[in-house]
Amino acid sequence: MAEKWLVGVDLGGTTTKMAFVTTDGDIVHKWEIDTDLSNQGKNIVKHISRSLQETLHRLGENKDRLLAIGIGAPGPVHMETGMLYEAVNLGWKNYPLKEELEREMSLPVAVDNDANIAALGEMWKGAGSGARDLICVTLGTGVGGGVIANGQIVHGVNGAGGEIGHMTMIPSGGAPCNCGKSGCLETIASATGIVRIAKEKLATSDRQTLLRPDAVTAKAVFDAAKAEDALALEIVEEVTFYLGLALANAANVSNPEKIVIGGGVSKAGNILVERVTTHFRRFAFPRVAEGAAIVLATLGNDAGVIGSAWLAKTSLPA
Structure with missing residues (x-):
């Protein structure tokens, strides 16, 4: 059959x-x-x-x-x-x-x-394979999040559990978010947020940089940072600081074994993971930090x- x-x-x-x-x-x-x-x-x-x-x-x-x-x-x-x-x-x-x-x-x-x-996909066949407690964050046009506890998705009372992208990172004066709030992680760590931050810095800086205002993408920022461009490194530091802080706060609640980072921005690779991990370890409860490995998603689309x-x-x- x-x-x-x-x-x-x-x-x-x-x-x-x-x-x-x-x-x-x-x-x-x-x-x-x-x-x-x-x-x-x-x-x-x-x-x-x-x-x-x-x-x-x-x-x-x-x-x-x-x-x-x-x-x-x-x-x-x-x-x-x-x-x-x-x-x-x-x-x-x-x-x-x-x-x-x-x-x-x-x-x-x-x-x-x-x-x-x-x-769920990353837990079953991807970077989270073998883990039953994990956080998955996708950095694309927006920032999506999924939290799995003991093999089950955390949904919450009306289906909005795991909305890591809408954790408020800048309580006042933050950029407006599509959700109606302002200062959300999505306004900082998404591809859109990275471009916004880069353009703001380019508009107020006269430093030499590989970045061009008319051709700024998240990829261009990370590529310039890998080439030791000072302005790009400053942007990457700001983005990974807030992402590390958000993931630490989320992890302090759920104590995951793995934190999986996916989406288009994750293609930046080690420069992203290493810097996020540094900030994560700074802000996470020490026992939570010991238990969690931050890894790149492997399943892509x-x-x-x-x-x-x-x-x-x-x-x-x-």
Whole structure:
């Protein structure tokens, strides 16, 4: 009898990544489609369903091969019902994602926040493998967070657990955040935040630097820092100071074995990890600091689909 597959879906504001995954966590086939944001995201679920069925057909398979679907979505999720409270970049508010996708596919569906899903992926098959207590932070356009305690995602009372990116780091006078607050970690340690800080420093500094105001990216900042550029090193120091402080405060609550850093900014590599670790050890409770290793995520863009497949697998009745 053919081995059954899980479906992992990572729903983003630009593209939706999908994969058929074995129950051992190996990707059989993966692909992506554009996310249709027209009509307030009305067609998104239909497009996911159609793409799944067309891909099965192309592979010479049918729906009997599938066990369940897991999907990560950008926003807080009501865990009992699989309803997405709000996903601003999709145009959804109180959207019954689980119900809609189950209706389309006639398969069990499990839904969680995309950052939580990435954390589950890294725990199952990535940098967090073997750890049952971990924190995962993704540094991209924003800052996502997922906290896992004893193998379970911490959701909190209304699905907003693990929002490390919205820890207030600058209590007054901080940059405005998309969440409506100001001074959040996201305004500092995201790719967007790093660019903002760099542009502010460039506007007020007459020092020689490799950085150019019209071509500033997070990558350019870290590349210049690796080349010992003084201004870039100053920016990296500021960013890693706040990230180390935030991770120390989060770790003091959950006492993780691993802290996994992913997202586009993590491609900076050792310069990021080493400096964050220095500040983390300064601010973490000593016993917490002893127990935690800060590591780079290893799954890249596959973390979401693998984590979604894990969610699907663990949501099935025993």
